[in-house]
Amino acid sequence: MSKILNISTPPIIETESLGMSPGALAKRVFVKRLYQWCPTQNIEFDPWCDEEYPKTITCDNILDAKSSIKREFSKSPLVTSKNNNRFPLEVYYKLETFHPTGSFKERGAYYVLNKLSPEQKKLGVISASLGNWAMALAYWGKNLEIPVTVVLPVTASLRTQQFCMDYNAEVVVHGKDLTEAKRKAFAILVNSKFSYINGYDHPHVISAAGTIGVEILEQMPDVYAVLVPVGGGSLIAGIAAAIKRIRPGVLVYGIQSNKCPSFKRALEKGAPYQTALELGIATSLQVPTVGCNAFQTARNLVDDVVLISDDWISKAIFHLIDREKIVVEGAAAITLAAIMHLPKALRELREKKVVCVISGGNLEPMLFKCIERAKASDGRLVTIKATFPKEDLDTLKKIFNFITHLGCNIIRHDFDQSWLSDSYPNELNVTILCETRDKEHTKSVKRLLNKFFSDICEVQQERFCTSDMCKCFSCRIE
Numbered sequence: 001m002s003k004i005l006n007i008s009t010p011p012i013i014e015t016e017s018l019g020m021s022p023g024a025l026a027k028r029v030f031v032k033r034l035y036q037w038c039p040t041q042n043i044e045f046d047p048w049c050d051e052e053y054p055k056t057i058t059c060d061n062i063l064d065a066k067s068s069i070k071r072e073f074s075k076s077p078l079v080t081s082k083n084n085n086r087f088p089l090e091v092y093y094k095l096e097t098f099h100p101t102g103s104f105k106e107r108g109a110y111y112v113l114n115k116l117s118p119e120q121k122k123l124g125v126i127s128a129s130l131g132n133w134a135m136a137l138a139y140w141g142k143n144l145e146i147p148v149t150v151v152l153p154v155t156a157s158l159r160t161q162q163f164c165m166d167y168n169a170e171v172v173v174h175g176k177d178l179t180e181a182k183r184k185a186f187a188i189l190v191n192s193k194f195s196y197i198n199g200y201d202h203p204h205v206i207s208a209a210g211t212i213g214v215e216i217l218e219q220m221p222d223v224y225a226v227l228v229p230v231g232g233g234s235l236i237a238g239i240a241a242a243i244k245r246i247r248p249g250v251l252v253y254g255i256q257s258n259k260c261p262s263f264k265r266a267l268e269k270g271a272p273y274q275t276a277l278e279l280g281i282a283t284s285l286q287v288p289t290v291g292c293n294a295f296q297t298a299r300n301l302v303d304d305v306v307l308i309s310d311d312w313i314s315k316a317i318f319h320l321i322d323r324e325k326i327v328v329e330g331a332a333a334i335t336l337a338a339i340m341h342l343p344k345a346l347r348e349l350r351e352k353k354v355v356c357v358i359s360g361g362n363l364e365p366m367l368f369k370c371i372e373r374a375k376a377s378d379g380r381l382v383t384i385k386a387t388f389p390k391e392d393l394d395t396l397k398k399i400f401n402f403i404t405h406l407g408c409n410i411i412r413h414d415f416d417q418s419w420l421s422d423s424y425p426n427e428l429n430v431t432i433l434c435e436t437r438d439k440e441h442t443k444s445v446k447r448l449l450n451k452f453f454s455d456i457c458e459v460q461q462e463r464f465c466t467s468d469m470c471k472c473f474s475c476r477i478e
Contacts, residue, residue, distance in 0.1 A: 044186045049201045051272065054296035057203055059245035062210035062238060065111050069208060072110055073099075076212070078219040078355065083323050090353045091339060092223075094216055097328060097361030101163070103284075104212060104235065104359050105136035108205035112197055113137075113144050115204050121146045126194040128152075128182035130231075130284050131160040132360055133199030138169035149194060151185040153177050155279065157364050177277065179288050200232025201291025210238025216355055217246055224352035225251035227335040229359045230263045230305065231285035233294025239357070240301035251303045253346065255338045257282040257330075258307040262290045263298075267305060271295070281310045281317070281330035284360065306346065311377045312337040317363070318375070332358045379439045382408070382446060383460040384432040386453070396430060399453060406445050408434040 048055075076098065081091035096104035113125070124147030127137055134150035141148030149170040152161060156173065164171050174184040189196055199205060212235070216226060226243060228236045240252045256263055259280035265273045272290050280286070313330050316337035320326045335356035338346055375381050384403070388395045403410060413432040436442040446459045 043190055044183065046196055046198060048203060049198050049292055051292045054292040055203050057206045057210065057237060057241050057293065057297045059210075059242055061203065061207040062214060062242045065107075065204070065207040066211040066214055068114065069107055069111050069211065073107055073211075075215045075219065078216065081324060083319075086323075087339065088342065088350050089339070090351075091336070092220065092353065092355045093324070093326065093336075094212065094226075094355050094357045095326070096212065096357065096359050097326070097332070099136075101132070101135040101139050102361045103132040103136065104209060104357075105132045105199065106140065107208040107211060108199070108202070108234065109133070109136035109140045110144075111208040112202055112204040113140050113146055116146070116195060120195045123193045123195070124148060125197050126151070126185050126189060126192070127197045127199055128178060128185040129156075129199050130178055130286060131156050132284050132362060134169070134171075135160060135163050135167075135362075137197070137199070138164040138167040141169060142167040149185075149188070151175075151181045151188070153181045155283070159364065160362075177288060178286070179274075198291065200234045200287060201293050202234075203293055206234045206238045206241075206291075206294055206297060208238070209235045210242040212357065213239035213242030214246070216357075217243060217250070220353065220355065221247075222353060223250055223355050225253060225303075225346075225349055226355045226357065227253050227255050227338055227346075228357045229282070229285060229331050229334050230254040230256040230290075231260075231282075231331065232287040233263055233290040233298060235357070235359060236263070236302060237291075237294040237298040240298050244301045252301065253338070254298075254302050254305040255334045256305055256307055257285050257313070257334060258309050260286045260288065261305075261307050262287055263295070264305045264307060266290045266295050267299060267302075281313045282334050283364070284329065284331040284362075285334070306338050308334050308337045308341060312341050315377055316340055320358075326358065327361050327363055328358055329360050329363045332360045375435060379442050380436050381411075382434045382436060382442055384434065384449065385458045385460070386430045386432070386456050388428060388430075388456050395456065399430075399432070399457065402449070402452065403432065403434055403445075406448065407441070408436055408445060410434055 077095045079093050079095060081087065081093065084090055099106040125137070125141070126149040127133065128151045129137070130153065134152055137150060138148050149172065150164055151172045151174055153175045154173055155176065161171050161173065172184065172188070175181040185196065213226070216223060226239060228239050230236045236252070236254045243250050243252055254263055257280050259282070260275060260277035262273065262275040265275050272292050272295050274289050277286050277288050313334050316333035317328060317330060319340070320328050320333055320336060335358070339354065339356065342349070386396070386399055400410070411433045413430060434445070436445055449457055449459050
């Protein structure tokens, strides 16, 4: 039996093309990104701040910046704390609060605007900002006759907006945070010929911020550590690049709000990381994603990053105003807050010379809330709630006189009637907020009020330290 072979036409196999030959590819010009509008296009690309190719700022860049800005910027003061007898270390303040707009951002604004080409200067610049950068850019834009447009989030104060307008800047208010404001700025950029300038990551901005580090070493060669506020990262990157090149042994710490720990998270992740933020006192540090150039420059130079809460920032603001006679914003006070939190944060700095960079003095109208919060956290505020018959005003007079004789300061009082109470309209409620000298005075006031007015008064006290054995800074210095 013969075997029949079934021979059919072989199947056609479709293969993928391997593309053009190497010779043909070599002749092509590749364009990394397109700038024309497209729904799928990343219009937020900034050639100066490219996440794929971050730039490392060197000490040479910083020295070039120092040479360029020295005509406009003399060395900012480096002063000794008036209260070094109260600290377990030597504290010095590098004050960047005396610039016309009140912050270190002016160094970067002046330098980056001067580095623009004549054509770019003529067309103008645009930038998104939380406040300080916008004011610095507007100020130097007017002085250098360069058109400036700034995009601020809705959380920016009216004072900041008005300041920018006073210096002829175009002000756009958009978005709940810096990310949304920045997105709006790039949307405007699509249909304009502005140059976008990143206020916390542009290489020239970082270089200019680094001049502060050079000045610190010139003013105090034997400094042991420098504490730097951290938001977007330009200040810590510039200062660390300068100090670690000139004097590698000096410690550089980044101090960041725990409401927006973007730099801390970036170190943990190994790259800039979008961080959820909460509104806090250090408003100018609330940058959700640290700059790629700043992170690339600082990641291996910073000795540690410490997170600080609003309670300690409030206490630091109050201490600087009350004891040092220095008015600062929350972002600037955060470095002193780290020292005040010394037992838990930076215990290795005991008996060392430490410089706190005070980055700005633009304290917003929340000043009184910060001070009140600081007093409350120190146990120096007492709330007295009294309830008595409406016609018995003699009792109210006795309470006020008693508080006065105890040496308390009555901050405010409010009257209220118990609308839903069965005793309405005959009953009156009074809430009195009092300030005491210190914790011991507070205990005494509370004890005496409970003794003589226990039937009509309820005394409440807010305390930051809940344990009598607490060894925190506020307990040790009282």
